[in-house]
Amino acid sequence: MSSHPYRLIGERLGGSFKQALEPIVKGWAEDWLPDNTTYSLNRLLPLFDYCQENGTAEIDQLVSWVDDNWCGLLKPVEKGLLGSILIGVTDKELRKMASSTLLQDVAQQALSELAQRILSANKTAYESVPIVVTDNPMPKGSELRGSGALALNIRIGGLSLDYVVSPMTVERYLEAQESPAQTSPQKLTRLHAALANQKLSARVSLGSAALSLGELATMRIGDVVALDKHIDEPALMRLGFNGDACDGFIGTKGESLAIRLSRVGDQKS
Numbered sequence: 001m002s003s004h005p006y007r008l009i010g011e012r013l014g015g016s017f018k019q020a021l022e023p024i025v026k027g028w029a030e031d032w033l034p035d036n037t038t039y040s041l042n043r044l045l046p047l048f049d050y051c052q053e054n055g056t057a058e059i060d061q062l063v064s065w066v067d068d069n070w071c072g073l074l075k076p077v078e079k080g081l082l083g084s085i086l087i088g089v090t091d092k093e094l095r096k097m098a099s100s101t102l103l104q105d106v107a108q109q110a111l112s113e114l115a116q117r118i119l120s121a122n123k124t125a126y127e128s129v130p131i132v133v134t135d136n137p138m139p140k141g142s143e144l145r146g147s148g149a150l151a152l153n154i155r156i157g158g159l160s161l162d163y164v165v166s167p168m169t170v171e172r173y174l175e176a177q178e179s180p181a182q183t184s185p186q187k188l189t190r191l192h193a194a195l196a197n198q199k200l201s202a203r204v205s206l207g208s209a210a211l212s213l214g215e216l217a218t219m220r221i222g223d224v225v226a227l228d229k230h231i232d233e234p235a236l237m238r239l240g241f242n243g244d245a246c247d248g249f250i251g252t253k254g255e256s257l258a259i260r261l262s263r264v265g266d267q268k269s
Helices: 011-032 047-054 079-086 091-097 101-120 167-176 191-196 213-218
Strands: 039-046 059-064 070-074 132-134 150-156 159-165 202-205 235-239 245-253 256-263
Touching: 011 039, 011 101, 011 150, 011 167, 039 047, 047 150, 047 159, 059 101, 070 101, 079 101, 079 159, 101 159, 235 256
Parallel strands: none
Antiparallel strands: 039 150, 059 070, 059 132, 070 159, 150 159, 202 235, 235 245, 245 256
16 A cells, blocks of 8 residues: 555635536436436535544445545445436335345445546546455544545435545545646746845944943043953844844954954854
8 A cells, every 4th residue: 555645625625626526426427317316416524524523434335446545435325215216216116115125236336336436537437447346444544634535425316425535536636637827927936036135134233331321421422431342252243133143353344344254143054
């Protein structure tokens, strides 16, 4: 079994998955359902949320393809009633024939083929996909939060069916979605290139001094204020408002004061 990254499926990705499934369910319905039989592909839920609502998720039938591609039919399933719908039995005779083995076999075949089409993701090629129908339980971990498995509800006539689709199968559908075309004429700049031209303020501090209010009141031009740094100690340069500090020594370059760096802060490096 190959490993595959699971992901949380939100509304946007769930909508994309549902959109991809709709023509597959439609193709199956056209081949199996009598004319004028209503059907719909309803909500999709993460399997974890489905289990929270229903207490658990028990497999009635598991259809596997390869590796982690599988689709499970969840209990309960009224196969006799579905079989009655498939062969066009009238409502009056429906309940009487619902326990018929023949009707259950017809429904079983139809339900297996729907899972097969979901796994193959292609109406014309589903028959060539290697399919194994088992009564195995869902793989361990499928019901956990964020597993990526989705439960989807399909209504056929008055019946409600729930399938669960494996995380890898969901991923195959999402990866097959075409990326939207780039319609903007604007050329995008790589992030590192854009950041290289951004300006960042730098402030150099020679030191500090503590003055009393009395000293401040008597200060005159020409007075000398001693700072808390020794003459051999480097000055401190800060980058941005709260950026990391760099050390260096004050000098001149041309007609401007300058600082020669002696240590670069970790953030800058």
